[in-house]
Amino acid sequence: MEKMRSAFVAIVGRPNVGKSSLLNRFVGEKVAIVSPKPQTTRTRITGVLTEGETQFVFIDTPGLHNPKTKLSEFMVKQIKDSVADVDVAVLVTEPLGKIHQTELDLLQRFRDLRLPAILAINKIDTVAKKDLMMEKIAAFSQLFDFEAVVPVSAMTGDGAEELLEEIGEYAAEGPHYFPDDAMTDQPERVIVAEIIREKLLNNLSDEIPHGTAVTVEQMIEREDKNIIDIHAVIYCEKDSHKGIIIGKQGAMLKKVASQARREIESFLDIKINLQCWVKVKEDWRNRIGVIRDLGFQDN
Ligand SMILES: Nc1nc2c(ncn2[C@@H]2O[C@H](COP(=O)(O)OP(=O)(O)OP(=O)(O)O)[C@@H](O)[C@H]2O)c(=O)[nH]1
Ligand SMILES: [Mg+2]
Numbered sequence: 001m002e003k004m005r006s007a008f009v010a011i012v013g014r015p016n017v018g019k020s021s022l023l024n025r026f027v028g029e030k031v032a033i034v035s036p037k038p039q040t041t042r043t044r045i046t047g048v049l050t051e052g053e054t055q056f057v058f059i060d061t062p063g064l065h066n067p068k069t070k071l072s073e074f075m076v077k078q079i080k081d082s083v084a085d086v087d088v089a090v091l092v093t094e095p096l097g098k099i100h101q102t103e104l105d106l107l108q109r110f111r112d113l114r115l116p117a118i119l120a121i122n123k124i125d126t127v128a129k130k131d132l133m134m135e136k137i138a139a140f141s142q143l144f145d146f147e148a149v150v151p152v153s154a155m156t157g158d159g160a161e162e163l164l165e166e167i168g169e170y171a172a173e174g175p176h177y178f179p180d181d182a183m184t185d186q187p188e189r190v191i192v193a194e195i196i197r198e199k200l201l202n203n204l205s206d207e208i209p210h211g212t213a214v215t216v217e218q219m220i221e222r223e224d225k226n227i228i229d230i231h232a233v234i235y236c237e238k239d240s241h242k243g244i245i246i247g248k249q250g251a252m253l254k255k256v257a258s259q260a261r262r263e264i265e266s267f268l269d270i271k272i273n274l275q276c277w278v279k280v281k282e283d284w285r286n287r288i289g290v291i292r293d294l295g296f297q298d299n
Contacts, residue, residue, distance in 0.1 A: 006055040007171035010083045012106055013092035015039050015063025018122040021154035022092060023047045023060040026164060030267075031184040031191070032060050033198035039063060039210060040201060042071070043296065044078050046185045048178045054168055055176040059086065064102040069285040074296050083109055088147070088170035089117040090163070095124055095133040095151070099140060107144045118166050119146045125153040188268065189216045190295075195263050196232055196276065199256045200245070208244055211237040211285060213294045227271045230264070234278045235294065237285070242278050253278065 011019045015038030024030050027047040033040060045060040059082045062075035083089055089110055093103065110117045119140055127133055137149055148166040152159030178185070186194075193214040201209040218231040236242055246253045253276060261274045284290040 003053060003173050004055075004175055005053055005171040006057060006174050006176055007088065007167060008057045008059070008086040009167055009170075010059045010061065010086045010089045011092060012061050012079055012083060012089055013063060014100055014102055015065055017063065017092045017094050018154045019063065019092050020045070020060050022090075022120065022122060022152070022160075022163075023058050025154045025157060025160050026056065026058055027183050029183050031186065033194045033201075035198055035201035037201050037206075037209065039065065039072070039075070040198075042075055044082050048182045048184065049164075050176060050178075050180040050182075054171045055178065055180070056164070056167065056171075057177060064106060066102070070288055071285040071291050071296065074291060080109065083113060083115060086115070087172060088167060089115050090120050090167065091117055091146075092120045092122050093136075093140070095121050095127045095136060097136070099136070099143070104143070110144065116147045116170060117144065118163070119144075119149045120163055121149065121151045122154055124151045124158060125156050189219055191267065192216050192219065192230060192264050193232060195267065196234065196256070196260045199259045199263075200234065203252065203256055203259075204245065208236070208241050211241060212245070213284065215294060221270075227273060228268065229273045230275070232274065232276045234276055235281045235284060236278060237280070237283055239280055242280050245278050 011023055013019055020032035020034050020041050023032050026049050031047045032045045039062065041060060041062045047058040047060060049056045061079045061082045064076065064079050065072065067073040067076045091106060121133060121137065150159055150163040150166055152163050193216045197212060197214045200212050213235045214232055216230060216232050219228060221228045234245060236245055257274050257276045261272060265272050281290055
């Protein structure tokens with residue numbers, strides 16, 4: 001019999017570079033929400049892929065940024081902790097643009113931990129001319145001795161196999177820590193809440209969705225019917241935000257809820273009845289007690 005192997009992999013990088021999209025691409029299912037807005041991911045999200053004897057355990061992280069609230073301090077700590085105990089890190093970056101201070105900070109972290117790192121240049125579907133991308137690769141390679149540099153597109157899947165192969169080099173002999181058919185360690189309730197938050201990010205402008213948190217208070221399957229009643233609460237920071245989230249005659253909330261319902265139904269593979277309430281918790285992102293209550297805890 002072949003030996004069992006596993007690889008723990010931290011996916012890190014700046015906000016919005018496509019870390020969660022890559023995770024979803026590897027796992028083959030949407031286990032992390034994705035949006036065009038930076039700072040979408042707030043916690044460490046584990047995605048699991050088992051291929052033959054090798055189990056990959058990916059840890060998706062919030063994008064590294066300069067924290068401005070207690071919530072973002074928590075997010076930044078999640079990133080630092082996530083690289084502490086893995087076999088390899090994947091630093092995700094975009095093909096163009098300069099190298100940012102936060103990326104230099106991550107490289108320093110890899111050095112401190114003597115952690116092997118692979119550079120993934122994501123979104124290559126967006127660049128027609130590859131020479132500027134080559135410049136960025138050269139600049140990064142001068143700064144750090146990467147184990148490999150892999151151009152990839154989480155969107156089209158180009159390069160994903162190659163990247164996985166490189167990551168597989170760091171699999172160590174050892175048991176599989178998750179069942180072979182597992183895709184994530186997140187409870188269903190959390191995924192449901194995240195799907196609702198994704199629809200808020202996609203439908204509302206700038207600051208408002210960043211100040212929202214979603215919790216699922218109730219998720220109960222009816223005895224007689226194939227239907228689940230879900231009660232969710234959307235927290236926001238101000239009364240004025242509450243008005244915008246609800247919208248004219250409830251139009252915005254209806255839109256968000258119906259988009260979320262469709263996706264939750266296909267995720268759970270059952271009909272659902274989704275009720276969303278909007279509540280205000282002033283300045284919650286700066287209140288430690290509140291962010292703990294909302295499930296942001298160190299584990
Ligand atoms: N064109 C293109 N867009 C991509 C690709 N990968 C991700 N995106 C888009 O980039 C945006 C950000 O993607 P995410 O996966 O949420 O990025 P992230 O790094 O997880 O972001 P944070 O969680 O905020 O740190 C979304 O609009 C994605 O659809 C890609 O390969 N090509
Ligand atoms: Mg993300």
